[in-house]
Amino acid sequence: MKSLSKKLLILQDIELKLRDLKDPRYQETFGKVDEERLKALEELKKKLEKEIPPDKLNLFRGLMKMHGRAVAIVIDGDTCSNCFAKLPVGIQPPGDDEIVQCNICGLILYFP
């Protein structure tokens, strides 16, 4: 089973993909993506959203709206890949159903 932060990471990737696919500059290079395939990706997004608790999904949505991204990777075990702030000493990867946010930029942290 995927952890909540991993689901949010995948959801972010899908949202970014959908945004690019609809951009005219992208379509100029690769043409329009087949509607059926686009629909399949939208379905995958909906399925994933249903697996995420509403409060966490709202947080994700708010961060996406505010920053254009919602999830950051933890690099070298103690640094947020979004703002490069050092995370507080002792910060641990959350349980599968929990999330941890960067105390500086607020993005949801994914511990690889």
Next chain:
Amino acid sequence: MSTLAELMDPKRVKIGLEAKDKEGVLKELVDLLDLSDENKEILLEALKRREELGSTGIGKGIAIPHSRSTVVDNIYLVIGTSKEGVDFDSVDGKPVHIFFMLVAPPNDPGTRYLISLGRIAQLAKKIVQNKVDYLSVETPEELIELLKSLEQE
């Protein structure tokens, strides 16, 4: 960023890809990036998800696999060639001999990602129009020189 050449680095070029199928090629290209195994896996999944929407094999032996991903800290271009060619479900059904893989982080204020994809497509057109013999090149440095001069034409 003004040119694609600025994204080219011999460390991210592989002459003679060993993989024989689509997933293998993507993996081999991702392996050229300095990422942990788990981050490579996440990036590979994102690239495969894009391929499911339709192959990025644009025909004439060229493919441009691409994706944004949280696991990369910058925009990276990875190039690979295969003399034998790889079945990549290309639009013309022909094997692919040169791959331009572009990956970028989610935050990309200058939209370098979309601009670079457009530039790669232009470069691909030049490769086809000029019938560039990129498969006779033996080193990453030579391939970069060839592509740089082509981009400047």
